[in-house]
Amino acid sequence: MRINLPTWLTLFRVALLPVMVLVFYLPFRGHNITAAIVFILAAVTDWFDGYLARRLNMTSAFGAFLDPVADKLMVAVTLFLLVESHRDGWSSVVMAVTAAVIVGREISVSALREWMAELGKRATVKVAFVGKLKTAMQMVALVVLIVQHEKEAKLLSLYNIGEWLLVVAGALTIWSGLHYLAAAWPYLREDARAARPE
Structure with a gap:
């Protein structure tokens, strides 16, 4: 199975999740801004991988499966972080x-x-x-x-x-x-x- 560019972007989005979690908790000045930037970067790749897949006709079964999974993981993980930090x-x-x-x-x-x-x-x-x-x-x-x-x-x-x-x-x-x-x-x-x- 060959992984095309849109799917690599989706995999990159998944890889950003542990980075965001780590930055969210690290005690350095501006860690919250940095975590937000990582989240925005993940959200941008969500739009961009879909755009490329349609524009370049690079759709794949694996990409179609992975994209919604990555979206839901991104939202769920972020919500869990926020719930845990608000008590x-x-x-x-x-x-x-x-x-x-x-x-x-x-x-x-x-x-x-x-x-x-x-x-x-x-x-x-x-x-x-x-x-x-x-x-x-x-x-x-x-x-x-x-x-x-x-x-x-x-x-x-x-x-x-x-x-x-x-x-x-x-x-x-x-x-x-x-x-x-x-x-x-x-x-x-x-x-x-x-x-x-x-």
Whole structure:
């Protein structure tokens, strides 16, 4: 199996995850900014590898499998870092619940797409605009929260903005998940009828 350029970029994105985790915890001045830059670099490769794959017609089965895995790992790892670093009052509860909603939705939609692919209906649950909006909101929120995860008093309002953006992303996550479920529902009902004994 030959690995093409877009897939190398996806592998590079996966390799950036332990780097981000390490930088997130290292006690040097500006480590939060550095961690945010690593996250942004990973997010840029997410867009760029897809662009190259389409533009240069360099799609592959391995790349198609790895790309969504890398995306979900990037988001899940970052959310876990942020939840672990916020342990004060209602703020930590909001962060934990929102992270659980986002990760839970990603797992559910991935399972739904896999099941629909087995039926040959994967295009029915292709990425919709609300899903793209959710992703954009989520990425901005995560960058803001990484930068401000130590909640410095002078930038507390920035942290609050990041929190609210993540909550909005969580709401969009639920909305987009329901959108995909509604698209797949006729096939789910049909499968249930086929499985029902006479």
